[in-house]
Amino acid sequence: MKDLDLITVCQGIVAVKDNALELLDDAKILRANGKLARAYAAAYMACEENGKLSVLLGAATQIIIGRPVDWKSTAKRFRSHDSKASQFMGLANAIPLLESAVKQGQKSVSMSEVLFKALVGVNVGPMLFQGRNASLYCDFVDGVFKRPSDVVTSEMVDRMIHAAEINIRAATVLACDTAEATAEKLKERTSAQRHDSIMDSTREFVDDVYANLPPKQEMVAMMKKVYARKASTS
Numbered sequence: 585m586k587d588l589d590l591i592t593v594c595q596g597i598v599a600v601k602d603n604a605l606e607l608l609d610d611a612k613i614l615r616a617n618g619k620l621a622r623a624y625a626a627a628y629m630a631c632e633e634n635g636k637l638s639v640l641l642g643a644a645t646q647i648i649i650g651r652p653v654d655w656k657s658t659a660k661r662f663r664s665h666d667s668k669a670s671q672f673m674g675l676a677n678a679i680p681l682l683e684s685a686v687k688q689g690q691k692s693v694s695m696s697e698v699l700f701k702a703l704v705g706v707n708v709g710p711m712l713f714q715g716r717n718a719s720l721y722c723d724f725v726d727g728v729f730k731r732p733s734d735v736v737t738s739e740m741v742d743r744m745i746h747a748a749e750i751n752i753r754a755a756t757v758l759a760c761d762t763a764e765a766t767a768e769k770l771k772e773r774t775s776a777q778r779h780d781s782i783m784d785s786t787r788e789f790v791d792d793v794y795a796n797l798p799p800k801q802e803m804v805a806m807m808k809k810v811y812a813r814k815a816s817t818s
Contacts, residue, residue: 585659593644594763594770597637601752601759604633608748611741620741621732624719627744628712631676634751635668635709638675641758641770649776669709676747678702679754715740 607630614623639661646653661667678701685693717723718735758773760766 586655590647594766597640597759600636601755604630621719621736624736624741628716630748631672632668635671638671648774666710670706673709674702674706676750679750
């Protein structure tokens with residue numbers, strides 16, 4: 585992945601969106617037929633596939649505003665499980681807040697609240713890969729061999745399918761049926777000023793949050809607690 589033009593990147597965006605939707609459909613079919621472990625695996629992979637979209641959209645944005653793309657970093661993030669998990673959980677947490685605001689006719693939404701929810705998702709995302717493995721492979725846990733069917737519950741599956749649905753809705757806002765139409769839509773919505781404003785706001789928020797973070801172990805424990813509470817009420 586190096587020196588791609590906008591149309592090629594948009595071909596990737598369309599392909600990723602379409603494949604994520606197919607994986608989500610597979611997950612729903614498996615869920616309906618009681619294949620919970622494999623349904624979870626397919627739903628997780630749908631989410632992770634969607635996680636590639638943010639990476640490709642970032643590259644497309646840089647091309648449109650005429651700035652160099654770090655293709656080495658782009659390729660690494662495109663293939664990184666942790667990166668993709670962070671992207672899809674960030675969106676899964678933040679998008680419902682934006683959708684709710686639109687539904688209620690609000691003219692604005694708290695950027696800090698959106699970014700905080702996204703940040704929680706970004707940190708929780710990589711923790712979910714263990715669940716993906718547990719849905720595919722037997723493991724030795726607490727002195728006992730466990731099959732995926734022993735571990736994956738219907739609640740876990742439904743939460744992951746829900747996360748995939750949120751990501752698909754976000755994907756269809758920008759990704760059209762063709763690369764050319766997607767490129768035109770992105771060009772209409774993208775400007776250097778808008779990009780820089782969003783990036784500056786995000787950096788300021790993240791810098792402020794991370795300047796006051798507790799030690800890493802406490803942070804991980806807190807994120808797990810937040811995710812567990814969210815899961816128990818979904």
